[in-house]
Amino acid sequence: MTQRFDQAMRAFEPALPLGVAYSGGADSSALLLACARKWPGQVVALHVNHGLQAVAAEFEAHCVNTCARWHIPLHIARVAAQAQPGQSPEDAARIARYKAFDALALVECAGVAIKSIAIAQHADDQVETVLLALSRGAGLAGLSGMPQQWQRAGIDFHRPLLQVAGSVLRTWLAAQGEAFVDDPSNSDTRYTRNHIRAELLPALDRVFPQFRDTFARSARHAAEAQSLLEEVAMEDWAAVVHAPTDLPLIKAVQILSPARQSGVLRWWLKRSYQVIPNAAQLQELRRQVQACTTRGHHIHIKVGEGFVERRGLVLEWFPLRSPG
Numbered sequence: 001m002t003q004r005f006d007q008a009m010r011a012f013e014p015a016l017p018l019g020v021a022y023s024g025g026a027d028s029s030a031l032l033l034a035c036a037r038k039w040p041g042q043v044v045a046l047h048v049n050h051g052l053q054a055v056a057a058e059f060e061a062h063c064v065n066t067c068a069r070w071h072i073p074l075h076i077a078r079v080a081a082q083a084q085p086g087q088s089p090e091d092a093a094r095i096a097r098y099k100a101f102d103a104l105a106l107v108e109c110a111g112v113a114i115k116s117i118a119i120a121q122h123a124d125d126q127v128e129t130v131l132l133a134l135s136r137g138a139g140l141a142g143l144s145g146m147p148q149q150w151q152r153a154g155i156d157f158h159r160p161l162l163q164v165a166g167s168v169l170r171t172w173l174a175a176q177g178e179a180f181v182d183d184p185s186n187s188d189t190r191y192t193r194n195h196i197r198a199e200l201l202p203a204l205d206r207v208f209p210q211f212r213d214t215f216a217r218s219a220r221h222a223a224e225a226q227s228l229l230e231e232v233a234m235e236d237w238a239a240v241v242h243a244p245t246d247l248p249l250i251k252a253v254q255i256l257s258p259a260r261q262s263g264v265l266r267w268w269l270k271r272s273y274q275v276i277p278n279a280a281q282l283q284e285l286r287r288q289v290q291a292c293t294t295r296g297h298h299i300h301i302k303v304g305e306g307f308v309e310r311r312g313l314v315l316e317w318f319p320l321r322s323p324g
Contacts, residue, residue, distance in 0.1 A: 002172040004164050009034050012160035014116035016042045019107070021097075022074070023047065024062045024181040027120035030169040031161060033176065035118060036072050044073045044107060044114060048100045055184065062181050075107045102153050115156060121146060122161040122169060123212040127204075128196050130215050135192075137279070140226040145219035165212055233267035236260050246272070247314035250292050250299075261286050265315075273317050275304035289315070 012035075020032040022045040036043045047063045049056050060076060067074035077100035101117060126145045133142030148159050161169070173180060189195040204211040240252035248268055253261055262282055269275040277285065281303045288299045292310065299310035306319040 002168055002175070005030070005034075005161070005168050005172050008160050008164050009038060012118075012158065014118065014158050014160075015156055016116070017112055017114045018043050019046045019075075019114040019117045020044070021046050021048070021101070021117060021119045022063055022067075023183070024059045024066070025120075025183060026170045026173055026180040027122055027161070027166060029066070029178060029180045030173045031118060031120040032072065033070065033173070033178065036070060044075060046101065046107075046117065047074060047076045048097050049076060049078045050097070053184070055181075059181050059183075066178075077103060098152065101155075101157075116158060117155055118158045118160060120161055120169075121159050122164050122166050123216060124166040124197065124201060126162050126219060127201065127212055127215045128193050130219055131196050131200060132192060139279075140222045140229065143219065144223035144226050145216075147223070163213075163216060229263055230267065232260065233263040236264040237267060240264055242314050245314055245316075247311070247316055249313055250289060250310065250315060251313070253289055253315075254292075258286060261289065265289075268315075269303065269308075269317060273304070273306070275306065275317060277303045 016039055018035060018039060020028065020035050020043060022028045022032050024047070032043070032045055045063065045067050047060060049060050063074060063076075079097070079100050107114060129145045130143060133145070136142065146159060146162065148162055150157050186194060187198070189198055208214065236256060237248075240248045240256070242249045248264065253264065256264065265285060266277060266282060269277055281301065285299075285301050285303065285308055288301060291297065292299055297310070299308065299315065301308050303317065306317055308315055308317050
């Protein structure tokens with residue numbers, strides 16, 4: 001039953017030294033132990049204490065004790081992950097976690113700074129991500145799910161277990177005789193992801209036993225299509241950009257087809273401002289751009305935490321201005 005896990009670990013070849021995100025749960029415990037056995041002396045554990053639960057201190061203590069027993073160096077980051085108004089707890093925790101990884105990436109293993117970080121998200125997590133994207137009416141970027149590899153702040157991040165079911169990891173860990181902590185929030189169905197895990201995944205398993213593989217394949221297809229769209233958007237950007245300002249020329253955008261207008265405007269906003277417009281905002285922006293045929297035509301539309309406005313011949317995005 002654990003053959004898929006063994007295959008994933010054989011195929012996983014990150015740049016060393018390697019940091020493994022370690023919560024103390026079953027998934028990260030299996031990944032950390034397997035990596036430490038494959039690359040002895042080249043692996044460190046990275047634990048982020050979000051401080052959101054009463055058991056956070058117990059989880060940290062478990063990680064300290066386990067890493068001492070496994071002879072794996074452990075680095076701990078304590079963060080404030082409380083959600084801001086309008087922000088989900090999951091998003092707040094994720095943002096805080098990756099900021100912590102940025103800091104932990106400076107740690108060393110055997111005197112050398114780590115080059116890669118591995119995260120134990122698995123096939124069930126990928127299915128949940130795709131289902132959440134579908135429920136929100138996401139485009140190709142959302143339907144691509146979680147990438148298996150990416151770079152952030154000069155570090156290679158990896159998710160080597162996206163083809164492995166969570167139950168396989170627990171079975172493998174039990175065979176090693178190893179214990180793990182169980183986050184009580186994982187069973188709280190007030191969170192949509194947990195509701196999907198508790199209700200939808202068992203149903204999918206009964207009706208479509210191969211759903212983890214097929215969802216993963218669909219996510220890869222979506223990711224390839226999204227990559228192609230981004231290449232087209234980059235080519236279109238070269239045709240619409242006003243070089244002195246690095247801003248899009250309105251008349252040049254108008255020449256493009258509606259779909260390519262959406263692509264290049266979305267690419268510009270993300271590249272220049274890290275802003276991702278929703279579908280309604282992008283449609284309204286495109287409509288206003290098409291209607292801009294006179295010198296005095298005004299464009300002003302909220303996109304993200306700011307506004308896109310006309311500035312002469314070009315479009316520009318401005319963040320919301322603080323009162324006073």
